[in-house]
Amino acid sequence: MSTPTNSTPQVPVNRNTSSLVWLVAEREIGSKLRSKAFLISTGILLLVALAGVLIGGFSSKSPTPDxxxxxxxxxxxxxxxxxxxxxxxxxxxxxxxxxxxxxxxxxxxxxxxxxxxxxxxxxxxxxxxxxxxSISPKVEILEPAATNSLVRYLVAIGFGVVFLMAASTFGATIAQSVVEEKQTRVVELLISAIPTRVLLAGKVLGNTILAMAQIVLLAAIAVIGLIVTGQNQLLAGIGAPVLWFAVFFLFGFILLASLYSGAAAMVSRQEDIGSTTMPLMMLVMAPYILVIVFNDNPLVMTILSYIPFSAPVAMPVRLFVGEAQWWEPLLSLALLLAACVGAILIGAKIYENSLLRMGARVKLGEALRG
Structure with missing residues (x-):
C-alpha cells in the first residue's frame, strides 16, 4: 500500500537563513510564473502601457498643417x-x-x-x-514653468498608476497567499521546517522581485515608445526621475508588503482579507489621488514627497519638473528607509503572533502583544 506524499517542499533545517529565505522566495516566484492569470494580466498591463505611450507620443506631435x-x-x-x-x-x-x-x-x-x-x-x-x-500685447513671464502643464500631469498619472497597480496587485497576492496557507494548514508544515520570520522574508522578497521586474519592463516599454514616437527631449528629461522612482518603489513596496503580510495573517478566511487590508489599500490609493490632484501645487507636493507612503510617486514627479534640490531625494529616501524598517518589525510581529491562530479574526492589539 502506497504512502501519500505531501506536495509541500521539505526544507532542510540545517540551511542558513539566507538560503532559506531565497528558497521561499523561489517558491513564491515559481507559483506566480506558473499562473496563467498572472501572466495574462501582466501581458495586458504591458500592452496597455505601450499603447498609452505610443498614442500620447503621436498625438503630441504637430497636427496636419492647414x-x-x-x-x-x-x-x-x-x-x-x-x-x-x-x-x-x-x-x-x-x-x-x-x-x-x-x-x-x-x-x-x-x-x-x-x-x-x-x-x-x-x-x-x-x-x-x-x-x-490677431494683434496681441507682448507678454513677459516672470516665473516660467520648467515643464508643460499637460506633460507634468501625464507624468504624475504615469508614476501614480504604476505604483498603484503594482503595489495593490502584489499586495493582494501576498495577502491571499498567506490566508490560503492558513486555510489549508500548509503553514503548519512550513514553519515546522523554517522560522516564521524567514517565511515572511521569503514571501516579501519573492513578490518584490516580481514587482520590480514589472517596473523594469514598464520602463523599457516607455523608453521604446518615446524613441519610436520621436520624443527624445522628453526621454532625456525623464531618465533620472524614472531611476529614482525605481529606487523609491523598491523600498515603498517592501514597506507595504510587510504590512500586507501581517494584516493577512490576522484572518483565516479569504472572505475576511478585505477587512484587515482595506486601510493599507487606502494608503496605496493616497499617492495616486493626491499627487495627481495637487501635481501643480509645490507646497503640497513637497509635503507628499516626505511622507513614506506618497514619496515613491511625489518625489520623482518633483525631480522631473525640477522643483527638488539635489539633497531632497536623499532625505526623503532616508525617511522611507526608516519607515520601511519600522513596517518590517511591526509586520513581522503581527505575522508571527497571528499565523497559527485559526478561527475568528485576531485583533490588532492582541497580534502586537502576542
Missing part, C-alpha cells in the same frame, strides 16, 4: 505662421473658388485694418489662424 490660400501680397505673412501649408493664388476669385471647393481651409487676402489682411472662410474661420493673425 491648407491656406494666399495671394502674392499675403503669402509671406502666412508662411511665417506655424502649421500651415500655403497655396498661392492670383486673386480673390481664385481664392474664393478653392475655399468653396474645400481645397483649402481658408484664404488670407489683402484687406484694411490694423493687420492689413482679411480671412476668407466657407463657414468658420480656423481659430488658430485667427489668433495667429
Amino acid at each position: 491648407a491656406i490660400a494666399a495671394t502674392s501680397q499675403t503669402a509671406k505673412v502666412v508662411e511665417a505662421l506655424p502649421n500651415v501649408k500655403v497655396t498661392e493664388v492670383a486673386d480673390r476669385a481664385a481664392a474664393e473658388r478653392l475655399v468653396r471647393d474645400d481645397e483649402v481651409t481658408a484664404a488670407v487676402l489683402p484687406g484694411e485694418g490694423p493687420t492689413g489682411v482679411v480671412i476668407l472662410a466657407k463657414k468658420d474661420a480656423p481659430t488658430s489662424l485667427v489668433m495667429s493673425l
Whole structure:
C-alpha cells in the first residue's frame, strides 16, 4: 500500500537563513510564473502601457498643417505662421473658388485694418489662424514653468498608476497567499521546517522581485515608445526621475508588503482579507489621488514627497519638473528607509503572533502583544 506524499517542499533545517529565505522566495516566484492569470494580466498591463505611450507620443506631435490660400501680397505673412501649408493664388476669385471647393481651409487676402489682411472662410474661420493673425500685447513671464502643464500631469498619472497597480496587485497576492496557507494548514508544515520570520522574508522578497521586474519592463516599454514616437527631449528629461522612482518603489513596496503580510495573517478566511487590508489599500490609493490632484501645487507636493507612503510617486514627479534640490531625494529616501524598517518589525510581529491562530479574526492589539 502506497504512502501519500505531501506536495509541500521539505526544507532542510540545517540551511542558513539566507538560503532559506531565497528558497521561499523561489517558491513564491515559481507559483506566480506558473499562473496563467498572472501572466495574462501582466501581458495586458504591458500592452496597455505601450499603447498609452505610443498614442500620447503621436498625438503630441504637430497636427496636419492647414491648407491656406494666399495671394502674392499675403503669402509671406502666412508662411511665417506655424502649421500651415500655403497655396498661392492670383486673386480673390481664385481664392474664393478653392475655399468653396474645400481645397483649402481658408484664404488670407489683402484687406484694411490694423493687420492689413482679411480671412476668407466657407463657414468658420480656423481659430488658430485667427489668433495667429490677431494683434496681441507682448507678454513677459516672470516665473516660467520648467515643464508643460499637460506633460507634468501625464507624468504624475504615469508614476501614480504604476505604483498603484503594482503595489495593490502584489499586495493582494501576498495577502491571499498567506490566508490560503492558513486555510489549508500548509503553514503548519512550513514553519515546522523554517522560522516564521524567514517565511515572511521569503514571501516579501519573492513578490518584490516580481514587482520590480514589472517596473523594469514598464520602463523599457516607455523608453521604446518615446524613441519610436520621436520624443527624445522628453526621454532625456525623464531618465533620472524614472531611476529614482525605481529606487523609491523598491523600498515603498517592501514597506507595504510587510504590512500586507501581517494584516493577512490576522484572518483565516479569504472572505475576511478585505477587512484587515482595506486601510493599507487606502494608503496605496493616497499617492495616486493626491499627487495627481495637487501635481501643480509645490507646497503640497513637497509635503507628499516626505511622507513614506506618497514619496515613491511625489518625489520623482518633483525631480522631473525640477522643483527638488539635489539633497531632497536623499532625505526623503532616508525617511522611507526608516519607515520601511519600522513596517518590517511591526509586520513581522503581527505575522508571527497571528499565523497559527485559526478561527475568528485576531485583533490588532492582541497580534502586537502576542
